[in-house]
Amino acid sequence: MKNLFGMGAGEITAELLQWNLPGYRGKQIAEWMYQKGAMSFAEMTNLPEKLRGALSKEYEILRADCRDSQFSADGKTAKFLLGFSDGTAVETVLMRQSYGNSICVSTQAGCNMGCVFCASTLHGMARNLLAGEILAQAIHIQEMLRREAAGQKVDTMVIMGSGEPLMNYENVVRFLRLCHADDVMGMGYRNMTISTSGIVPNIYRLMEEGIPVSLSISLHAPDDALRSRLMPINRKYPLADVIKAGTAYGEKTGRRVTYEYILIDHVNDGEEQAEELVALLRGKLASVNLIPINPVVERNLNRPSKQRVEWFEKYLFAHHIPVTLRREMGADIQAACGQLRNKNMT
Ligand code: SF4
Known part of the structure; x- marks a missing residue:
């Protein structure tokens, strides 16, 4: 069939x-x-x-079935483990924000990028998801919202769950086009954000697709030595090339590129890194999203104090780099990607 x-x-x-x-x-x-x-x-x-x-x-009609779920105490964040017919399962998250319902979908089962702060990569990558399997995650949540209240829907979407979306390029682009189609979800491209660890050739490829989705690049360090330590992919696509590709994407699409920066206590949150980050992004159509890390005890990666986080944010702001600090959502349900899936694998 x-x-x-x-x-x-x-x-x-x-x-x-x-x-x-x-x-x-x-x-x-x-x-x-x-x-x-x-x-x-x-x-x-x-x-x-x-x-x-x-x-x-x-x-x-093969959809996704819900194998497990977790709900935060404040009811704003829900995480689902959604499974497919071959037994593969991935995580999908719903965040009820003040500006609407936002979801985070996965594009691969697991991930082999090896970022040291990420639970999704601990067991490597099982396989790429098909476009229909990525779509099944979005539709699963859309239907749940509709059942709750007529007219309720998924308003925005981030492709930021497990997996590196630009390593599953064809399926991800097909998925984005499906979400945009009137008879599927009818979602505007501007409401979709694709998050990448910096797969340079495919950033250039994406900007030629004619689909002006927002681009978010995981930076996490302002120099090659530290970034390679945190994100092994930096050895293949070094920082300067990643920033160059991000800048080109911003210029071509007119969309501000967001650089994600996970703040790790006494690893990348010092004055030296703040200065380097400013130098790297000054004058670019870019903003920085600071994310205090969900601690990874096994790797001794800890969250900085509130004061250090605020200092870093103020430093960027004072040097004219648009900056946001990610509000913590769902910490009580282990919202860091990969943790619910790992729990069900062991
Ligand atoms: S942060 Fe993203 S790219 Fe890095 S290992 Fe995790 S899922 Fe993969």
């Missing part, structure tokens, strides 16, 4: 071409799967009964 979930209306129409169906059938099937929560063809009541029967014999 072939899976239709993950195909857009046009692709469904093309897939069913030999059935000589009117063009609008593809759109109807897409709307049922992505907007009306249909789990089977039998539910698609505006399709002729004979067609529903024929579809059920040759095609299936």
Whole structure:
């Protein structure tokens, strides 16, 4: 049986071409799967009964099933372990922000980038997710929100869960286009943010796609020696090349690039690093998002004191680098990516 979930209306129409169906059938099937929560063809009541029967014999609708979940005490953050038909499972997070519902989706099961502060990489990478599997995460949460209240939906999305999205390039770009399609989620590209550890060639490739998604680059250190220690990918794509690619992306798309900077106590939060960071980003269409680390006890990576965090933020601000400090959400449910999945693997 072939899976239709993950195909857009046009692709469904093309897939069913030999059935000589009117063009609008593809759109109807897409709307049922992505907007009306249909789990089977039998539910698609505006399709002729004979067609529903024929579809059920040759095609299936493979969604994600929820294997585990955690909810923060304040009810604002929820984390789901969503599984696919081969047993693979990934984490997806919902954050109810003041500006709307934001989700964080995974693009690979695990990750092999090896960032020292990240739980997703501890068991390496199992496999890339298909576009339909990334979409299934977003649709799972969209349907949950709809059940809660009519009109409620996913408003913004970050592609920042487990995995390096630009190492699963084709599936991720296909997923972004699907989310944007009217008969799927109808989400504006500006409401989508792709987060990368800095896969330079694919940043250039992405900026030529004509899909102006926001770009977020994990920096975490302002010099090559420290960055290579924290993020091994820096040995392949060093800092200067990453910043150059980020700058080109900003200029081409007109979108401000965000540099993520996890603050680690007495590792990258000193005056020297603050100065270097300012020098690196001065005059660029860029902002810095500071994230006090979720401590990784095994690696002796600790969160800086509130005073050190505030000092770092003020330093950047005083030197005209737009800066935000990520508000901590869901710390009580171990919101750092990979931890719920790891718990279910052991
Ligand atoms: S931070 Fe992102 S790129 Fe780095 S290991 Fe974790 S999931 Fe992979």
